[in-house]
Amino acid sequence: MENSRRNASGRPKASGSDFEAEQENIQELGREVPVGSADYLAPKSLKKALEYRSRYGYKAVVIAGGTDIMVDYFERLSEVSSWLDLTKIQDLKEIKFGPEKIRLGSMVTHRKLATDSRIRENLPLLAESASEVGAWQIQSRGTLGGNIVTSSPAGDALAPLLAYQARFILGSVSGQREVAAEDFFTGPKENVMTQEELLIEVVIPTPREGTLSRWKKVGKRKAMIISSLTMALLLELDDKDEITAARAAYGAVAPRPIRATELEVYLTGRKLTEISAGKAGELAAQEISPITDIRGTVDFRCQVTRDITEQALLGFQQE
Numbered sequence: 001m002e003n004s005r006r007n008a009s010g011r012p013k014a015s016g017s018d019f020e021a022e023q024e025n026i027q028e029l030g031r032e033v034p035v036g037s038a039d040y041l042a043p044k045s046l047k048k049a050l051e052y053r054s055r056y057g058y059k060a061v062v063i064a065g066g067t068d069i070m071v072d073y074f075e076r077l078s079e080v081s082s083w084l085d086l087t088k089i090q091d092l093k094e095i096k097f098g099p100e101k102i103r104l105g106s107m108v109t110h111r112k113l114a115t116d117s118r119i120r121e122n123l124p125l126l127a128e129s130a131s132e133v134g135a136w137q138i139q140s141r142g143t144l145g146g147n148i149v150t151s152s153p154a155g156d157a158l159a160p161l162l163a164y165q166a167r168f169i170l171g172s173v174s175g176q177r178e179v180a181a182e183d184f185f186t187g188p189k190e191n192v193m194t195q196e197e198l199l200i201e202v203v204i205p206t207p208r209e210g211t212l213s214r215w216k217k218v219g220k221r222k223a224m225i226i227s228s229l230t231m232a233l234l235l236e237l238d239d240k241d242e243i244t245a246a247r248a249a250y251g252a253v254a255p256r257p258i259r260a261t262e263l264e265v266y267l268t269g270r271k272l273t274e275i276s277a278g279k280a281g282e283l284a285a286q287e288i289s290p291i292t293d294i295r296g297t298v299d300f301r302c303q304v305t306r307d308i309t310e311q312a313l314l315g316f317q318q319e
Ligand SMILES: Cc1cc2nc3c(=O)[nH]c(=O)nc-3n(C[C@H](O)[C@H](O)[C@H](O)COP(=O)(O)OP(=O)(O)OC[C@H]3O[C@@H](n4cnc5c(N)ncnc54)[C@H](O)[C@@H]3O)c2cc1C
Pocket: 061, 062, 063, 064, 065, 066, 067, 068, 069, 070, 071, 086, 106, 107, 132, 133, 134, 135, 138, 141, 142, 143, 144, 145, 146, 147, 148, 149, 150, 154, 155, 156, 157, 197, 198, 199, 200, 224, 225, 226, 227
């Protein structure tokens, strides 16, 4: 049992609450808290978390559900000296529905997204993608924020977030900034966040009633599988069935999640019945820049992108 109270470097572990209390005591006494003396920071407030983030930067690794970071941790043990655990911050677990915007705390789990009736109704792309993340154990621990910050091009939430024109609220002790989902991801597992910042919230404009959407995840099997390809397609129509807005987002087909803008231009302004689903599929396949890896070849990804886009549009036309 003694071992379970020690970290990888053999130093004794303090529990989050013990450590927080200890820090507050030291600060009250007016003494400096040396960075690196701690193993586990588990603040209950966002303010405190941001203070820790400012003080420790990358020296404290942020942990949300742990389903990505623990895999990394066990592969590269020595790089982690301290943890900043967000699980006690209730504010980050909230979902707020407004008439114009839906706000999702970064600590909202995939399970919550998959099962919440208002999310299923208003943001079906996100609910459906969440229901296909790993299996229910991973969904119960894994968070939306973790999926975003990991920034894997294959992250299942990312194409839906692009399709919904989500904006991410990044916080630090000096304030907040808002970044469009499209500008956040800069490469495979890379994004614009700095070591002073935490992802606080995801803000999504409430989709108009009657918006059509299709989510598709392609993988080598049905569960516990990293995507070979994802698609989130969204169409807004007017009362004459004319497409007034189209957003087509794809994951795992480029170094970061992308929108197929040529396809969107082709779709916008046309009646749904006038669309050539085959042409739409071709356009989508031309816009991706996939690689060959263990989850699929370039040819496979191009073919599948073409097929699922075509099928989605044929499906809309038959509804
Ligand atoms: C068996 C298994 C199956 C999986 N299947 C899938 C799948 O099908 N689809 C899929 O997309 N993913 C899958 N994953 C990956 C993972 O579950 C998801 O990416 C999940 O959303 C990560 O969330 P988390 O809360 O566990 O993140 P964590 O592991 O806690 O954190 C991930 C990263 O984000 C950082 N971070 C987390 N929250 C914040 C924040 N608020 N501010 C700043 N930084 C933050 C952490 O420091 C870390 O770098 C799977 C993982 C496993 C182990």
